[in-house]
Amino acid sequence: AQSVTQLGSHVSVSEGALVLLRCNYSSSVPPYLFWYVQYPNQGLQLLLKYTTGATLVKGINGFEAEFKKSETSFHLTKPSAHMSDAAEYFCAVRESDGGSQGNLIFGKGTKLSVKP
Amino acid sequence: DSGVTQTPKHLITATGQRVTLRCSPRSGDLSVYWYQQSLDQGLQFLIQYYNGEERAKGNILERFSAQQFPDLHSELNLSSLELGDSALYFCASSVSGWTAAAYNEQFFGPGTRLTVL
Numbered sequence: 001a002q003s004v005t006q007l008g009s010h011v012s013v014s015e016g017a018l019v020l021l022r023c024n025y026s027s028s029v030p031p032y033l034f035w036y037v038q039y040p041n042q043g044l045q046l047l048l049k050y051t052t053g054a055t056l057v058k059g060i061n062g063f064e065a066e067f068k069k070s071e072t073s074f075h076l077t078k079p080s081a082h083m084s085d086a087a088e089y090f091c092a093v094r095e096s097d098g099g100s101q102g103n104l105i106f107g108k109g110t111k112l113s114v115k116p
Numbered sequence: 117d118s119g120v121t122q123t124p125k126h127l128i129t130a131t132g133q134r135v136t137l138r139c140s141p142r143s144g145d146l147s148v149y150w151y152q153q154s155l156d157q158g159l160q161f162l163i164q165y166y167n168g169e170e171r172a173k174g175n176i177l178e179r180f181s182a183q184q185f186p187d188l189h190s191e192l193n194l195s196s197l198e199l200g201d202s203a204l205y206f207c208a209s210s211v212s213g214w215t216a217a218a219y220n221e222q223f224f225g226p227g228t229r230l231t232v233l
Contacts (some may be wrong), residue, residue, distance in 0.1 A: 041226075043118060044224040046223075090159060095161070095186075102220065103161040103164055106160075108158045109158065115151075
């Protein structure tokens with residue numbers, strides 16, 4: 001069965017600093033991986049996804065993530081944090097066990113705070 | 117705005133009661149997924165429907181049930197409610213589900229916050 005581990009439930013950075021949110025996955029088949037963002041009192045919005053092909057994936061709002069099979073990682077980065085990036089971020093892997101129809105398995109989430 | 121609507125936004129009820137949460141998928145989307153987000157369990161997949169039929173089940177309690185109607189909207193029914201059922205319930209929709217050839221992105225609604233007192 002697939003699983004996702006996000007290291008660090010809270011990450012705090014200064015405005016303009018590098019953002020690095022860590023995600024490791026477990027999957028017995030080639031994974032489809034996702035990062036979602038949840039702003040306060042809102043639903044989840046897809047930031048980026050990796051399915052096949054290029055391992056460096058660019059998403060919205062300047063975020064990108066790199067799929068590293070050897071490290072079973074899919075860390076999310078942004079070169080320069082902005083105050084508006086403060087939110088909770090979820091890493092997810094697509095369920096691929098028998099009978100699955102594409103539902104997602106989420107990590108516990110990482111809350112990002114951005115200090116002025 | 118994802119195009120997925122959920123009603124109501126907030127629901128406060130008592131233990132032992134039954135509630136119904138409603139979801140309208142994006143226009144053209146045939147799949148509806150239900151997820152539960154709670155502080156202790158995080159985001160968990162509950163159940164998926166595709167074009168009116170149940171397609172996949174996750175960690176859904178027997179007290180919970182769902183259905184998808186001919187107009188493709190979906191309802192999640194929660195009965196014999198317990199304090200631990202207090203959570204944010206999300207609905208997501210996608211064009212289909214998953215095939216070996218492609219993945220269809222899931223679009224999430226704003227959620228229904230359920231409080232059981």
